[in-house]
Amino acid sequence: MPLQIQKSAWAEDLDDFRELARTFCQKELVPHQEHWSARKQVDRELWSKAGEVGLLTLSVPEEYGGGGGTFAHEAVLYEEQARAGDSAWGVSVHNGIVAPYLLQYASEEKKREWLPKFASGELIGAIAMTEPGAGSDLQGIKTRAVRDGDFYVINGAKTFVTNGGLADLVVVAVKTDPDAGAKGVSLIAVETSTPGFRRGRLLDKIGLTGQDTAELFFDDVRVPAANLLGTEGQGFVQLMQQLPQERLIIAVGAVAGMETVVDQTIAYTKARTAFGKPVFAFQNTKFTLAEAATEAAVARAFLDQCVERHLRGELDVPGAAMVKLWTTERVNKVVDDCLQLFGGYGYMTEYPVARAWADVRISRILGGTSEIMKEIISRTL
Template sequence: MATTPPNRSWMTEDLRAFRELAQDFCAKELAPHQDRWAEQKQIDRQLWHKAGEVGLLCLSIPEQYGGGGGTFAHEAVLYEEQARSGDSGWGVSVHNGIVAHYLNSYGNDEQKQRWLPKMASGELVGAVAMTEPGTGSDLQNVQTRAVREGDEYVINGAKTFITNGAQAGLVVVVAKTDPAKGAEGISLICVETDTPGFRRGRVLDKVGLHAQDTSELFFDDLRVPVANLLGGPEGRGTEGLGFVQLMQQLPQERLLIAITAVAAMDAAVAETVRYTKERSAFGREIFKFQNTKFELAECATEAEVSRAYLDQCIERHLRGELDVPGAAMAKWWTTERANRVLDRCLQLFGGYGYMAEYPIARMWTDARVSKIFGGTNEIMKEIISRTL
């Protein structure tokens, strides 16, 4: 496990104590199970209940809805410790940082009372169904339809690359309620997965993230009450606000990715320093070769500089000031740096770096998708360019 990161300007005594809790949980409940979870293509369902029991779910959701009553800083600490433990299978950032916040931000009181306490206990696992086989980052052109019939929506469509898809009990579905209106016809509708017409596809075979239950989801004439629509004035659920809701929440999603990327860099550098000081070649420690020292010096610098901007973004987000371009900058920069640092660290392991039993190999393969999900890095640059 990597060493504890340095204190940052946004850290408090409460957060330092919470870090110890998160670190202990990740060391005991995540790290020992990586190989088994990768083989079964998903974490143990019981992990969600264990996390709920110790208070790690819905950390920044108000206590009145069963949450921890904390801030995004608590979420950041948990995701750092998860990444630094070597785990990438537990989809807690989607559950906590995305799905719970859609409900908290756009749900009415009845919706919050109905679903958030169960998410906080681990009884319900949350997922968000955006991506489709033919759309990718182009959310405006989703093909899933939700047609209103009386007091119900009839949903038809397919989604893919859905984190928590195999275990989710609640899915926030991005669907077109008025196809003629383009982006303005998109709505977010909550679907409980025990509803007739909901069907899970396969858990997908991926290059990395082998322990994550990334799945296909299908909706075949699935009927849900109109009351499951999210958003609108005073939580009344006005149709067509889905795209705005997505755009409002995407900065936090992209910040979550940046947090994990920087933590992965920290973990990779620490693991590589340890390895190169323990292993010898040509009669001396690998670390003592000038190339090794220079490579690791550059990797450590990349991680430190990335963390500086990340911390600035976290501070801005805690004040409610992080904008879309700022989050896009954080996402593309940190994920590009992480992939470069992990590749250079793996090289210093030699042939062992390519062996699956070495943590650096898992980190390397897991990191590649970070340049794709949450909006590709090319999309991030497009977003930033619009402000220039």
């Protein structure tokens, strides 16, 4: 039985939705990979199509135009995206990261203004935390927001912003009090049509080549004070509250990607022959795949446990760090081992395993590096 059709308890009632997500990913994502890779971003029309079939803001309440579902719906979509071999569409950032920030911290007026447009694809969301000189250490950001009457004036630069090239609304981590450390960090939503906002280049990456990843610049950008999410100085706390879901999303993609590559490698080694017999018949191949299948099964069990905890509101920061650390380290090992079994073809980008190998490497860095995950976990020991 292929690993990818194992059923998770948290998704037992989502078969119809999974079929919708799978059909959409196969039809709208698979055929366009080379095109998106060449232009370094997806077509904007993809977002509109996703909105039309109801794949955006899945866990946002219906009163704000969302799907009224749970994180389980989000996870199913991210799994099907991974199984389609797509890493270009930044839907997990839009759905699973930015929309929750707006839902949890924006004013009622702003939620009703922005979230229905997120659901339709009219607005594309991004979050800008990392700066050229500040990555995992969010307290070290330099982007400033100075209150001026009913506005904030923002100056600074951000980098590695997923959806940055197309985004219409960016949640920006800023310093409202540069002398207060973590307590001086705030989150402000910036509409990209605001004067003074400009986009830099779309970044060249060794993997995720079709994903829209950009530099953003803020030059005296005047943003209404009403765009502040929550209250001043609460940004760091808000980030810490939302990061567990972000890390869980990364883990979902890692496990689905792992299962998919194992399935592909089993199929390839059974079809490919060497020295007069299938590559799968060699003991090294069977043992390597036995280990890979076991790694995937263990990662799946841990992931499912964490998803269930998250759905109950019980997944804490250390738990999210553990599942992110374990699954991303495992997927890198498994994909590398599987690529080896493809021989020279594994290094050709026309083969999905080659693209997966390049794509998964970032998983040990984004959302907090493996080293940061270990630091978080060690604090609870």
